[in-house]
Structure formats: structure tokens, C-alpha cells
Amino acid sequence: MSEEKVLRWALAERIEHLLIMVLIPTFIITGLPTFDMQLFGWMIVPPITIDLFRVIHRIAAGLYIAVAIFHVFYHTIALRSTKMGVSFKDIKDSIGLMKYYAGLSNEKPKIGFHNPTEKIIVYWGMAVWFMLFMGISGIILMYPGYFPSWVHEWALVIHDLFFLLTVFVLLFHFYMSTLYKEHRPLLDGMFTDGMVPVEYIKEHHSLWYEELKRKK
Numbered sequence: 001m002s003e004e005k006v007l008r009w010a011l012a013e014r015i016e017h018l019l020i021m022v023l024i025p026t027f028i029i030t031g032l033p034t035f036d037m038q039l040f041g042w043m044i045v046p047p048i049t050i051d052l053f054r055v056i057h058r059i060a061a062g063l064y065i066a067v068a069i070f071h072v073f074y075h076t077i078a079l080r081s082t083k084m085g086v087s088f089k090d091i092k093d094s095i096g097l098m099k100y101y102a103g104l105s106n107e108k109p110k111i112g113f114h115n116p117t118e119k120i121i122v123y124w125g126m127a128v129w130f131m132l133f134m135g136i137s138g139i140i141l142m143y144p145g146y147f148p149s150w151v152h153e154w155a156l157v158i159h160d161l162f163f164l165l166t167v168f169v170l171l172f173h174f175y176m177s178t179l180y181k182e183h184r185p186l187l188d189g190m191f192t193d194g195m196v197p198v199e200y201i202k203e204h205h206s207l208w209y210e211e212l213k214r215k216k
Helices: 011-035 037-043 050-077 088-101 116-142 149-179 181-190 198-204 206-215
Strands: 005-007 195-197
Touching: 005 198, 011 037, 011 050, 011 116, 011 149, 050 116, 088 116, 116 149, 149 181, 181 195, 181 198, 195 198, 198 206
Parallel strands: none
Antiparallel strands: 005 195
16 A cells, blocks of 8 residues: 655745755855865866856856746745744744754654744755845955945955855755655655655644644
């Protein structure tokens, strides 16, 4: 008998995630030589030039903006609203989850559709705020002639700082979704048909499970 499953990610959401999965590493790889030429200059192997890295970096930025615009429309006024706002409960549950996984608590918070830690750190932290600061500072760095020198210098500091933060959050997300076997059903669903076992939802997203039961 096949295991009962429920749809967690529609096709559009899976494609969106795949694009972001490609674009963010592209940002990181093409940004490394600019970040520190002494450490990462070995990446510039003729006929590859630093200018080619910059062009790819800018193209990736444009594509990310397009994905972001689609995301806003899709999750607000169009097809699906997924309650991405952060509440006090999300903050409390996020702290509770970190304590639980660190072995400091035996009580696991009851959560809904989203994991609050990933909502706060990965979604708002990396996908929204980090990329917003990276985007604004990146535009200033692209057109230095239009801004005072002190603005350009601060933009460089902000761009480098949020670059490092993005790498850290990306590694955290990779660990929790890929290497942490408990959440493997989510990984399988994201890269197949978007379906997740009901038993997994019942155990790890109990409030969402209760919501699904009420809708039946």
C-alpha cells in the first residue's frame, strides 16, 4: 500500500526554488574574486577574465529580481498565500526548535506549514533582507560615478558583509534540508512531485496537519 501524501509545493514553487538554488551559488562563485583577489584570483584562468565574472554576476542579479517579482505576485495577489509574515509565536517557536535540536529541551514546539526558523533566517534573512541590501549596495558599486565616495565605500562594506552572511545562512539551510536525515522527506518532495508524507506532516508540522484534517 502506497503511503498517503499531500501536496506541499506546487510546480511553480519548485521551479522558483530551483532557480534560486542556481542563482545564489552563481552570486557567490562570481563574487569571490571581487571579494578577495588575493585569495580567489586563481579562479581567473585565461580566457576567463574578471570582467566575465562581473557580467555573469549582474545577469544573475537581474534574473533574481525577476524571480522576486514573480514571487511577490504569486504569493500575495495571485495564486497562493502562504503566511510568510513573522509573528511572536514564530520567534518563540524558532527559539524552542533550536533548543530542541541542540538537546537543551525535550519539548518540540507545534508548528504550522512553515518551519519558523527557516522562515526567519532563510526566507526573511537571506532571500529578502540580505538580498535587498546586496542589491542596493550592488547597484551603487556598479555605478560609482553617481554616488559620493563615502557612499561607495559603505556599499562595499555592506556588500561584503551580507555576502558572508548569505554564505553562512546557505550552509545552515543546506545542512537542515539535506544532511539532517529527519527532514529528508521535504527534500524528496521538493525535487520530485511536491508531495510530502502525511505521517511526516503529522510529526513535524502538527498545526498544518490539524488544518488539513479540518478541511477534509
